[in-house]
Amino acid sequence: MTTYRLVVVNAGVSDPSSTKLLADRATARVVSLAESRDATIELTTIDLRALLPELAPAISSQHFGPGFKQAIDALQAADAVIAAAPVYKAGASGLFTSFFQVLDNDLLIGKPVILAATAGTARHALVVDEELRSLFAYLRTLVVPTSLFAATEDWSDKALTKRIDRAAFELVLLMESGFARAVKEESWGHYQHEYGSAGGTELDIDLSSDLMRLATGGSAKPRRPE
Amino acid sequence: MTHPMQFGIMSVSDITRDPISGNTPSEAERIAAIVKIATTAEDVGLDVFAIGEHHNPPFFSSSPTTLLSHIAALTETLTVTTSTTLITTNDPVRIAEEYAMLQHLSGGRMDLMLGRGNTAPVYPWFGQDIRAGLPLALENYNLLHRLWREDVVDWEGEYRTPLQGFTSTPRPLDDVPPFVWHGSIRTPEIAEQAAFYGNGYFANNIFWPKGHYKRLIDFYRQRFEHYGHGTTKDAIVGVGGQAFIGKTSQAAKDQFRPYFDSAPVYGHGPSMEDFSDQTPLSVGSVQEVIDKTLTFQQSFGDYQRQLFLMDHAGMPLAMVLDQLELLGGEVVPVLRKELDARRDPESAVVPTHERLVTAKYGDAEPRQPRPNANRGDNVTGASPYQDTDAEFSAVYPA
Numbered sequence: 001m002t003t004y005r006l007v008v009v010n011a012g013v014s015d016p017s018s019t020k021l022l023a024d025r026a027t028a029r030v031v032s033l034a035e036s037r038d039a040t041i042e043l044t045t046i047d048l049r050a051l052l053p054e055l056a057p058a059i060s061s062q063h064f065g066p067g068f069k070q071a072i073d074a075l076q077a078a079d080a081v082i083a084a085a086p087v088y089k090a091g092a093s094g095l096f097t098s099f100f101q102v103l104d105n106d107l108l109i110g111k112p113v114i115l116a117a118t119a120g121t122a123r124h125a126l127v128v129d130e131e132l133r134s135l136f137a138y139l140r141t142l143v144v145p146t147s148l149f150a151a152t153e154d155w156s157d158k159a160l161t162k163r164i165d166r167a168a169f170e171l172v173l174l175m176e177s178g179f180a181r182a183v184k185e186e187s188w189g190h191y192q193h194e195y196g197s198a199g200g201t202e203l204d205i206d207l208s209s210d211l212m213r214l215a216t217g218g219s220a221k222p223r224r225p226e
Numbered sequence: 227m228t229h230p231m232q233f234g235i236m237s238v239s240d241i242t243r244d245p246i247s248g249n250t251p252s253e254a255e256r257i258a259a260i261v262k263i264a265t266t267a268e269d270v271g272l273d274v275f276a277i278g279e280h281h282n283p284p285f286f287s288s289s290p291t292t293l294l295s296h297i298a299a300l301t302e303t304l305t306v307t308t309s310t311t312l313i314t315t316n317d318p319v320r321i322a323e324e325y326a327m328l329q330h331l332s333g334g335r336m337d338l339m340l341g342r343g344n345t346a347p348v349y350p351w352f353g354q355d356i357r358a359g360l361p362l363a364l365e366n367y368n369l370l371h372r373l374w375r376e377d378v379v380d381w382e383g384e385y386r387t388p389l390q391g392f393t394s395t396p397r398p399l400d401d402v403p404p405f406v407w408h409g410s411i412r413t414p415e416i417a418e419q420a421a422f423y424g425n426g427y428f429a430n431n432i433f434w435p436k437g438h439y440k441r442l443i444d445f446y447r448q449r450f451e452h453y454g455h456g457t458t459k460d461a462i463v464g465v466g467g468q469a470f471i472g473k474t475s476q477a478a479k480d481q482f483r484p485y486f487d488s489a490p491v492y493g494h495g496p497s498m499e500d501f502s503d504q505t506p507l508s509v510g511s512v513q514e515v516i517d518k519t520l521t522f523q524q525s526f527g528d529y530q531r532q533l534f535l536m537d538h539a540g541m542p543l544a545m546v547l548d549q550l551e552l553l554g555g556e557v558v559p560v561l562r563k564e565l566d567a568r569r570d571p572e573s574a575v576v577p578t579h580e581r582l583v584t585a586k587y588g589d590a591e592p593r594q595p596r597p598n599a600n601r602g603d604n605v606t607g608a609s610p611y612q613d614t615d616a617e618f619s620a621v622y623p624a
Contacts, residue, residue, distance in 0.1 A: 056494070056495050057495035057496035057500070061491060061496065063433065063434075063495060063501070065500060195412050196412055196438070211361060211364065211415045212414075214361055214364040214368070215364045215415045215418045215422060217368050217371075217422065217423075219383075220361050220364070220365070
C-alpha cells in the first residue's frame with residue numbers, strides 16, 4: 001500500500017475558523033478517497049498562526065526559527081499540499097502570502113496543490129484564481145483545476161461539497177501520477193537552484209559548470225562542441 | 227608575533243545612530259574613532275584589524291588602503307586587512323597596485339579578504355552589473371592573482387579592457403604576494419576558487435546557524451587537498467562572529483539589547499535570545515563568550531583566524547573600547563590557551579608575511595626587483611626589471 005505525505009497549510013487565525021474548516025473538509029475527502037484507492041495519507045498540519053513570532057525574523061533577516069524549519073522540512077517531503085487562506089480586503093491574508101514568499105523558490109516544484117480561500121462575501125470569489133494561482137505558478141507547483149472558495153452563503157450550499165470532492169479527486173490523481181517525484185528525479189537540474197535551497201537539501205555542487213571553470217583560472221565561455 | 231592562530235576585530239564601517247543617546251556620529255568622528263579602535267586592538271593584544279568597503283552612506287570606508295596604511299603606521303604588530311575588499315566593482319589592476327603599496331608601507335603586516343558586495347545600485351556606479359557579480363568576481367581574481375605573480379601580464383577577459391605588456395607596480399614586498407582570503411557564505415564557486423589557488427577561505431559566521439557555514443568550509447578543505455596544496459588540515463580557514471561581553475551575563479544582555487534591537491540587518495526581527503540560541507552571536511559574561519567561541523573549533527576544525535564584529539549598530543566609542551579591553555584582556559588569552567591545547571600539530575598556522583617569505587626562499591635572500599632604465603618614453607622596454615625572466619617580455623599595443 002502506498003503512503004502519501006499530505007501537508008495542510010492553514011492561515012486561519014481563529015479556532016475554530018472557517019478557513020481551517022474548509023481545509024479540514026478537503027483533507028478528510030482526500031484521506032477517504034486515497035483509502036478507497038488503496039493508499040494511506042500521512043498528514044501534517046501547519047497552522048501559520050503558531051509561526052507568527054518567527055515570521056518577522058524570517059521576513060527581515062531570512063532567519064528561520066525552529067517552527068519554520070519544521071514546516072519547511074514537512075513541505076520539502078510532501079507529496080501534496082492543501083493551502084488555505086482567509087481573504088481580507090480583496091486579497092489573501094498577509095500571513096498566508098508572507099509565509100509562501102519567504103520559502104525557497106524550488107521548495108515546492110511540481111507538487112500538487114489544492115488552493116482554498118474563505119471570505120465574508122462572495123465578492124472575493126476570484127482571489128483564489130486570480131491571486132493565489134499566480135503565486136503558486138511562480139513556485140512551479142501543480143495546482144488542481146478546481147479551486148475552493150467559500151463565502152458565508154456557501155457553507156449551506158451543497159455545491160461546495162461537490163467542489164471539494166472534485167478538488168480532492170484531482171489532487172489524489174496528481175499524487176498517484178508521481179509527477180513531482182519524476183520531475184525531481186529526471187528533470188531537477190533544469191530548474192534554477194541555489195546552494196542550500198529547496199529547504200537546505202540542494203547541496204550538490206556541479207564542478208563542471210562554466211562558472212567552476214572560471215573559478216579555477218579558465219574561461220566561462222561555453223566550450224564549443226568537440 | 228608567531229601565534230598559530232590570529233584573533234582580531236572586523237568593522238563594517240557603519241555610521242549608526244546610538245539608540246541610547248540619540249546621537250549619530252559625524253563622518254569625521256567615526257573615522258577618528260575607527261583609528262582609535264584599531265590602535266587599541268593592538269594595545270590590548272589582538273592580532274588583526276579588518277575594515278569593510280562601502281561606497282554609500284551610512285558607511286565611511288570607501289578607501290580601505292588609505293585607512294589601513296595610516297593604521298599600520300601607528301602600530302607595530304597589528305595585521306591590517308579587509309572585510310571585505312570588493313573584487314567586483316574595483317578594477318583588479320587598482321587592487322593589485324594599492325594593496326601591494328600597502329604591503330610595502332606596512333612591512334608585510336597586511337592581507338586582504340575578497341567579497342562581492344550585495345548592494346545592487348553600487349555596481350553601475352562603477353560601470354558594472356550585479357547580475358554578473360559572480361563571474362565578475364571570479365574573473366577579476368584570476369587577473370589579480372597573475373598581476374602579483376608575473377612581472378609582465380598579457381590578459382583578455384569578458385569584463386575589463388585587455389592588458390598588453392602590463393606590469394603592476396610596485397611588485398609585492400619581497401616578491402611575495404599579499405595573502406588572500408576569499409569570503410563567502412553560500413557560493414561554492416568562491417570556495418572552489420580559494421581552494422584552487424591555495425588561498426584562505428573566510429566565513430562571516432554572523433547570520434545563520436554554524437551548520438550552514440560548516441558545509442562550505444568542509445567543501446573548501448576537501449578541494450584544497452584535491453588541488454594538491456596539502457591535506458584538509460593544511461587549508462587556511464577564517465571565521466567571524468560577534469560578541470558582547472559583560473562583567474555578568476545579565477549586564478551584557480542589558481547593555482547590548484538596545485543596540486541589538488535596532489541594529490541594521492537583524493534588528494526589529496528575532497529577539498536577542500533567539501538570535502543567540504540559533505546563531506554564533508554571544509552576549510554574556512567572559513566565560514560565556516569563551517565557551518561559545520570554543521564551539522566554533524568543534525564545528526569547523528582547527529582554524530587560523532577569528533575575527534569579531536565589535537563596533538557596529540551605533541555603539542559609542544567608549545563602549546567599544548571597553549569591549550576591546552575585555553576581549554583582549556580576558557577572553558582571547560583563554561581562547562589562545564584552550565585552542566592551542568586542542569590544536570592538532572599538523573594543522574596549518576596562519577600565513578604571515580614572514581612565514582610566506584620563509585616558505586618561498588628558505589634561508590636565501592628574497593628577490594628585490596630593480597627596474598631597468600627609462601628608455602626615454604617612460605617605459606623600460608620589453609623587460610621591466612633587471613632580473614625579469616627573459617621569457618616574459620612586454621609587447622605594447624601598437
